[in-house]
Amino acid sequence: MIVHDKSKNIFTLHTNATTYQMKVDDYGVLLHTYYGGRIADADLSYLIRSADRGFSPNPGEAGHCRTYSLDTLPQEYSTCGAGDFRLPSLELEASDGSHMADLRYTGYEIRTGKYALEGLPAFHGEGGETLVIFLKDAAARVEVELYYGVFAAYDLITRAARIVNQGEETVGLCRAASLCLDLPRGDLDFVTFDGRHVMERCPTRAALRPGVQSVGSVRGTSSHQHNPFVMLCDPSAGEDQGLCYGAMLLYSGNFEAAAERGQFEDTRLVMGINPYHFHFRLAPEESFTTPEAAMVCSLNGFGQMSRLLHRAIRERLLRDNRPGRKPVLVNSWEATYFDFDAEKLLRLARAAAPLGIELFVLDDGWFGTRSDDKGGLGDWWVNREKLPGGLGGLADQINGLGMQFGLWIEPEMVSEDSRLYHEHPDWALSVPGRSYTRGRSQLVLDFSRKEVRDHIYDALREVLSQANITYLKWDMNRSLTDVWSAALPAERQGEAYHRYVLGVYELLERFHRDYPHILIEGCSGGGGRFDGGMLYYTPQIWCSDNTDAVDRLRIQYGTSFCYPPCTMGAHVSAVPNETNRRVTPLETRGVVAMSGVFGYEMDLSRATKEERKVIAGQVERYKACWDLVAEGDYYRLSDPFADSPYTAWAHVSPDKRRALVSLVTGSTRAALPFFALRLKGLDPALRYRVNGGESYPGDALMQAGYPLPVLQGDYQSLQLYLEAE
Ligand code: DGJ
Numbered sequence: 001m002i003v004h005d006k007s008k009n010i011f012t013l014h015t016n017a018t019t020y021q022m023k024v025d026d027y028g029v030l031l032h033t034y035y036g037g038r039i040a041d042a043d044l045s046y047l048i049r050s051a052d053r054g055f056s057p058n059p060g061e062a063g064h065c066r067t068y069s070l071d072t073l074p075q076e077y078s079t080c081g082a083g084d085f086r087l088p089s090l091e092l093e094a095s096d097g098s099h100m101a102d103l104r105y106t107g108y109e110i111r112t113g114k115y116a117l118e119g120l121p122a123f124h125g126e127g128g129e130t131l132v133i134f135l136k137d138a139a140a141r142v143e144v145e146l147y148y149g150v151f152a153a154y155d156l157i158t159r160a161a162r163i164v165n166q167g168e169e170t171v172g173l174c175r176a177a178s179l180c181l182d183l184p185r186g187d188l189d190f191v192t193f194d195g196r197h198v199m200e201r202c203p204t205r206a207a208l209r210p211g212v213q214s215v216g217s218v219r220g221t222s223s224h225q226h227n228p229f230v231m232l233c234d235p236s237a238g239e240d241q242g243l244c245y246g247a248m249l250l251y252s253g254n255f256e257a258a259a260e261r262g263q264f265e266d267t268r269l270v271m272g273i274n275p276y277h278f279h280f281r282l283a284p285e286e287s288f289t290t291p292e293a294a295m296v297c298s299l300n301g302f303g304q305m306s307r308l309l310h311r312a313i314r315e316r317l318l319r320d321n322r323p324g325r326k327p328v329l330v331n332s333w334e335a336t337y338f339d340f341d342a343e344k345l346l347r348l349a350r351a352a353a354p355l356g357i358e359l360f361v362l363d364d365g366w367f368g369t370r371s372d373d374k375g376g377l378g379d380w381w382v383n384r385e386k387l388p389g390g391l392g393g394l395a396d397q398i399n400g401l402g403m404q405f406g407l408w409i410e411p412e413m414v415s416e417d418s419r420l421y422h423e424h425p426d427w428a429l430s431v432p433g434r435s436y437t438r439g440r441s442q443l444v445l446d447f448s449r450k451e452v453r454d455h456i457y458d459a460l461r462e463v464l465s466q467a468n469i470t471y472l473k474w475d476m477n478r479s480l481t482d483v484w485s486a487a488l489p490a491e492r493q494g495e496a497y498h499r500y501v502l503g504v505y506e507l508l509e510r511f512h513r514d515y516p517h518i519l520i521e522g523c524s525g526g527g528g529r530f531d532g533g534m535l536y537y538t539p540q541i542w543c544s545d546n547t548d549a550v551d552r553l554r555i556q557y558g559t560s561f562c563y564p565p566c567t568m569g570a571h572v573s574a575v576p577n578e579t580n581r582r583v584t585p586l587e588t589r590g591v592v593a594m595s596g597v598f599g600y601e602m603d604l605s606r607a608t609k610e611e612r613k614v615i616a617g618q619v620e621r622y623k624a625c626w627d628l629v630a631e632g633d634y635y636r637l638s639d640p641f642a643d644s645p646y647t648a649w650a651h652v653s654p655d656k657r658r659a660l661v662s663l664v665t666g667s668t669r670a671a672l673p674f675f676a677l678r679l680k681g682l683d684p685a686l687r688y689r690v691n692g693g694e695s696y697p698g699d700a701l702m703q704a705g706y707p708l709p710v711l712q713g714d715y716q717s718l719q720l721y722l723e724a725e
Helices: 301-316 342-355 390-400 419-423 450-466 490-514 532-537 549-559 586-593 609-631 698-703
Strands: 002-005 010-014 018-024 030-037 090-093 104-112 128-137 142-151 156-165 171-183 189-196 199-207 211-217 229-233 244-249 255-261 267-273 280-282 287-289 293-298 329-331 359-362 404-409 471-474 519-522 540-542 568-573 597-601 633-636 646-652 658-665 687-690 695-697 717-724
Touching: 002 104, 002 128, 010 128, 010 142, 030 171, 030 293, 156 171, 156 280, 156 301, 171 244, 171 293, 189 211, 189 549, 199 549, 229 255, 229 267, 229 301, 244 255, 244 267, 244 301, 244 532, 280 287, 280 490, 293 301, 301 633, 329 342, 342 359, 342 390, 342 609, 359 471, 390 404, 390 450, 404 450, 450 490, 490 519, 490 532, 519 532, 549 568, 549 586, 549 646, 549 658, 568 586, 586 609, 586 658, 586 717, 597 609, 609 646, 609 658, 687 698, 695 698
Parallel strands: 329 359, 329 597, 359 404, 404 471, 471 519, 519 540, 540 568, 568 597
Antiparallel strands: 002 010, 010 018, 018 030, 090 171, 104 128, 128 142, 142 156, 156 287, 156 293, 171 267, 171 280, 189 199, 189 229, 211 255, 229 244, 244 293, 255 267, 633 646, 646 658, 658 717, 687 695, 687 717
């Protein structure tokens, strides 16, 4: 609900459990007054105190009043150069060379329905409302429209800003954040999700210290190293208690998430496009729209925050038109790498089909002259030496086995050893006069250019016309360097990074529109572009190139703080694991992969009879309870980064009548302690039958726990299926 108190110029956004408030002050500055648990309509600006603070400047119109300063007031969209020295949201470069921004309120609109952002991913659909607040920098003649989307049922508030040049001179945009949140306390913890290739999104929690702490990416993608999702929370907040704020940016390129603990024990969080090499020129009447950010506030810890985000992402961000269960797949990558021919692939498919596997995905190596990772990218036609019957022939045979057929592509890339590169060397990002940088021996196509995207689209369209393809894995295997676009003049090169991302979105949107029956999985060397922006186009993302079940416990745990299990591609692979050589039981690998979008990535034609039996059982089990993983509420029952003998989690049906509880032990050879696993999210008044055997009261399972059997050996696992009687 959006309430505007006209007499006091207060805007209050209510969700089911939270309230967010802003107020226009006497000078037209939009102040942030409150974000937290829901309270009735009230003017919360009494919380704002002012005092004469040394070295905090006072705006001209305040006369000689020394108690009014932008440096000390909580701002809704912070500025720079006019008295606020904290993190800016907006920085303009005027034609006279000044770098400033000074915004004053000019009006508002309340609109039914949730706003959309042209060319950018955004939460959508029913149940949303929109508030637009208009601010203006009168001297620069720049208008800023602040967009707020309110989804009461998910306690979700979205934000974006549109910056419009209303003057007669070109204005430079050096910074344009998506979100600015000023909180009146400094004693908060900042939680970020960090890592590297094959170890993504590990939570890092630290108390804010005075000054700015930030994470971000200048790699052109959201990156393996830091995720565009962060949290601020009470120092005492935990999984089930305490105030916490989650903030995500729906963007797949360079980003920055910065938190500043200010001199007066205040905190400012700013999230948006990273200012590195960002400079957008706005000619008269031109505008710039920031990516969308979204915030959730939970009064009951991280678990509730995650469940709210999961539901919002599932129901209002993903655009997956296929009802029901996603097919269980087998992917050829770890089974064959580049070394395959049609017969080898069919052997794999023939081994998979009787196990209940429903989709065969042909990974890298099927096109051009690609026989290793040094060549072929960009030449999107089938390699007839490997596949003499073409893609159509192979797909028909796979279909004949009762399986769907899916294909790997990497549209944004080009190899120097390719026909595409020889014909269009200028389509690759590179700076004239400099030698360029390779990543995985490949170059990046300049996706800011429409003719480049059109070419790739036409080539892939031709591929899709040749075979019955229902799934695409859209990969992206290097970071951007040498970012300079031959299509932009020198003064617009600061737009290239962002225009690249817009280009990727535009092409993805075309596929989404023209091939609604094709499920697209995102991937960037695993989880290097796992963000809300990509999820709008690719409703699932390959979570990590690390398929080791034990490392995956950590990766999937960290990922789950923001993103729902139904978005995480997770496969059972062979042992010793390709990444870390660890050996884990097949059953455990299944339990871990079943907690995401389930599949296999190993040479099933070499599986023993015993292994085939285990695999068939896993597939059957997944099919029986997939809805819990895909649509249930997710509960983290332990922290795999803590010193605990086990990691456990649960998926509970929304009506609380069914649950799937999973547990994996560590590598201890000592006698394991006896312990009871305390469950969460059940109905205390119901009795639950566990694995078709004994039944227990819900309150007892949550308060006292379920007595676990002694699990001997390394990395053992257990799954409990609970059904209310
Ligand atoms: C990186 C991906 O993450 C892998 O799963 C695989 O598709 C390779 N690329 C193929 O080159």
